[in-house]
Amino acid sequence: MASRQPIDIVIALDQASIANNQADLSESGIIVYDSKILKQAFTGPEFLDVPFVELATKDGGSKVMANTVATGAVLGMLGMDPSPFEDVLKELFLKKGQAIVEQNISAARRGSDFARQHCERCAFSAAPPGRPLMLINGNRAIGVGAVMSGCRFYTAYPMTPSTGILTYLAGKSDDYGIVVEQAEDEIAAINMALGASFAGVRSMTGTAGGGFALMVEGLSLAAVTETPIVIALGQRPAPATGLPTRTEQGDLLFALHAAHGEFPRLIFAPGSPEQALYLTNKAFDLSEKYQIPAIILTDQYLADSQWTYEGLDLSRLICEDHRLRGERPASLSDDYKRYALTDTGISPFAVPGDIRQVVIADSHEHDEEGHITEDPELRRRMVDKRLFRKLRSLRSEMAPPTFYGHPDARTLFISWGSTYGVVREVIGNLQEQGAAMLHFTEIYPLPGTDTFDYVTLLTKAERTVCVEQNATSQFARLLKAEIGFSCSATVNKFDGRPFLVEELLEALHVYLD
Amino acid sequence: MSTLTDFEGKTPTWCPGCGNFSILRAFKQAMVDLGLAPHEITVVSGIGQSGKFPHYTRCNAFNGLHGRTLPVATGVKLVNHTMPVIAEAGDGDCYGEGGNHLLHAIRRNIDVSLFVHNNQIYGLTKGQASPTSLAGMKTKLTPHGVIAEPLNPLLLAIALDCSFVARGYAGDLEHLVGLMKAALRHKGFALIDILQPCVTFNLVNTYGWFKERVYHLEPDYDPEDRAEAFKRAIEFGDRIPLGIIYRNHRLPMEERIPLLAKEPLVRQAFARGIIARTILNEFY
Numbered sequence: 001m002a003s004r005q006p007i008d009i010v011i012a013l014d015q016a017s018i019a020n021n022q023a024d025l026s027e028s029g030i031i032v033y034d035s036k037i038l039k040q041a042f043t044g045p046e047f048l049d050v051p052f053v054e055l056a057t058k059d060g061g062s063k064v065m066a067n068t069v070a071t072g073a074v075l076g077m078l079g080m081d082p083s084p085f086e087d088v089l090k091e092l093f094l095k096k097g098q099a100i101v102e103q104n105i106s107a108a109r110r111g112s113d114f115a116r117q118h119c120e121r122c123a124f125s126a127a128p129p130g131r132p133l134m135l136i137n138g139n140r141a142i143g144v145g146a147v148m149s150g151c152r153f154y155t156a157y158p159m160t161p162s163t164g165i166l167t168y169l170a171g172k173s174d175d176y177g178i179v180v181e182q183a184e185d186e187i188a189a190i191n192m193a194l195g196a197s198f199a200g201v202r203s204m205t206g207t208a209g210g211g212f213a214l215m216v217e218g219l220s221l222a223a224v225t226e227t228p229i230v231i232a233l234g235q236r237p238a239p240a241t242g243l244p245t246r247t248e249q250g251d252l253l254f255a256l257h258a259a260h261g262e263f264p265r266l267i268f269a270p271g272s273p274e275q276a277l278y279l280t281n282k283a284f285d286l287s288e289k290y291q292i293p294a295i296i297l298t299d300q301y302l303a304d305s306q307w308t309y310e311g312l313d314l315s316r317l318i319c320e321d322h323r324l325r326g327e328r329p330a331s332l333s334d335d336y337k338r339y340a341l342t343d344t345g346i347s348p349f350a351v352p353g354d355i356r357q358v359v360i361a362d363s364h365e366h367d368e369e370g371h372i373t374e375d376p377e378l379r380r381r382m383v384d385k386r387l388f389r390k391l392r393s394l395r396s397e398m399a400p401p402t403f404y405g406h407p408d409a410r411t412l413f414i415s416w417g418s419t420y421g422v423v424r425e426v427i428g429n430l431q432e433q434g435a436a437m438l439h440f441t442e443i444y445p446l447p448g449t450d451t452f453d454y455v456t457l458l459t460k461a462e463r464t465v466c467v468e469q470n471a472t473s474q475f476a477r478l479l480k481a482e483i484g485f486s487c488s489a490t491v492n493k494f495d496g497r498p499f500l501v502e503e504l505l506e507a508l509h510v511y512l513d
Numbered sequence: 514m515s516t517l518t519d520f521e522g523k524t525p526t527w528c529p530g531c532g533n534f535s536i537l538r539a540f541k542q543a544m545v546d547l548g549l550a551p552h553e554i555t556v557v558s559g560i561g562q563s564g565k566f567p568h569y570t571r572c573n574a575f576n577g578l579h580g581r582t583l584p585v586a587t588g589v590k591l592v593n594h595t596m597p598v599i600a601e602a603g604d605g606d607c608y609g610e611g612g613n614h615l616l617h618a619i620r621r622n623i624d625v626s627l628f629v630h631n632n633q634i635y636g637l638t639k640g641q642a643s644p645t646s647l648a649g650m651k652t653k654l655t656p657h658g659v660i661a662e663p664l665n666p667l668l669l670a671i672a673l674d675c676s677f678v679a680r681g682y683a684g685d686l687e688h689l690v691g692l693m694k695a696a697l698r699h700k701g702f703a704l705i706d707i708l709q710p711c712v713t714f715n716l717v718n719t720y721g722w723f724k725e726r727v728y729h730l731e732p733d734y735d736p737e738d739r740a741e742a743f744k745r746a747i748e749f750g751d752r753i754p755l756g757i758i759y760r761n762h763r764l765p766m767e768e769r770i771p772l773l774a775k776e777p778l779v780r781q782a783f784a785r786g787i788i789a790r791t792i793l794n795e796f797y
Binding site for chain 2: 152177181185195197200360
């Protein structure tokens, strides 16, 4: 379920929380607050005055436990069993000693009891607990995807919203055998990752738009040296610092065009943590197979959104080693050339030190061995190898978009990346009125049409509406540039907040008959 | 055993008389003396006349971008820490464009040997001032002379407690071979600032200029005395010391990562099946 407009419960720890949210309160919505903290009492059935501080400081507890009281109060309002929360408190505060744990637990209980007794219009009730489901966000799903793809080296400079990947992998470093290094800047991060990749392991970096801007020369270096690398790019509203903790799909064309020179790259834009897991795996596989950079384009919304799953099938993951590893691989000739010209454009990629021949990577235009060249014919052949030959087969590796909705839809909504959940939910409500969606997660190169002719589908639809979390309909422009197709309308949101079901429903409804 | 011939590379495009030729010869000699073969080492270089270095010898090489030698070298070393990794950089490359990476490579104490071809001028781009150009030097871009004071790489490195700090001179080949061997034998980050006359663009710091000034550190000089090291590092005028100025015993980065205790990362098997059984547990 995607984010919705009406708010059921607001915990107001300051006046602004009330001012900003009161208008969006649902009919049975409640604002929980402490009249002593806010120095004001509110009347009206939507207000519940809970003495957070007073309940926190009973039994010698500290004022900061007001948060614990508030959380307890919400559990009480929902009539929920407090024990899972108590487990969280134990885990969280164990380091601070048993006394702090006890005080927090009793603070939570007091909050819960108070709310149960005083909430007169608590119409909510939590569903009875079923069997436990997985709970995972986009960043962690990328982390799991990286680990399971055999990523052995991750380096990054912390930047919202990508830091979660760095944090997850740093915590797993010893268990899963991954060297994780916090780089001094994003330039260092991408160059370290390239050094690691050259030396023989799968490597990755992650950042947001601002950090990616610094990585751009490194992206070009990856391209000319044909060194595989996976880059997670978590978008947030820019230019520059923008809205650092909000969401936007504003960097698609940046990711597509970043870096000097002409070379192939892969761009994936998962729509859910599940897709993030599988596409991270695909990014590693194809990046290494084709020796090109792969970008996983997420945004703050996907990075931090928690999704539930029954489970995720890890046996579906691809794990093929495309490197020539170990002593004297059979396919290696005596005159090993790192950039040998081949029909596929893919040259044998040996691990330095594993063989008696030397492995040379060069940022200049180079000959087959990897030495600097100025030769015009060789230049032409190297561009042909790196760019055209690889692109030829790359397109067929990309999966077509997902279709959902009315089979003979007259209006087709186009979306990509993180908006998958909310658009799908809205289309679910509109499909009987002739709506369908086409959702893209494998963005560049755009997939071929052999298995699913989405281009014909687009051209046949009466109306095509591109829904994007940006101001300039970047995906619509990509479609125009790549397949010459123009959408008939666009829906854009660029206030840094994710689409809400109700507002999107209203926005899309306009385009139905 | 390897020989000098094993390290033969392409013909250099450097100017006749360039200090880079001696640095190249010293490098090859050091590798042979250490018993290393071309496929057993990796040289990482950037951009500048020094950046072409790996093409003029024969070994595993990553000739990357201007200023970015040290991050690439760090990545290589962390993945394969039993392989000697040498970073060849220039003064513009390493003290200018990549200055930040130098600070942090020293802090990490990654076991990389950094040989800086310091000619105090930009050679590849034809004669602009570099971070080590002496104040007052006139170039096409500084008709009134360089305003900024030169960077003192040795002082900087000692201040950061760099684990090996040395100065070599392209005009003193035998001494330079010894420094390179000592740097490679040293466990931890090793900086050799190599004074390298540029016969075409730097008409101030010439072979003659250096000949009048350089001297070898005395045999009883103690490179582990940091205060004395600071004093020697400040000397860059009438007298310029050559040798190992400072050394300490900080553990190199790769020895402080438990994961790398057994064997290099590149040779560690990936326990995919075992990890797959448990990796999702924490999400339930």
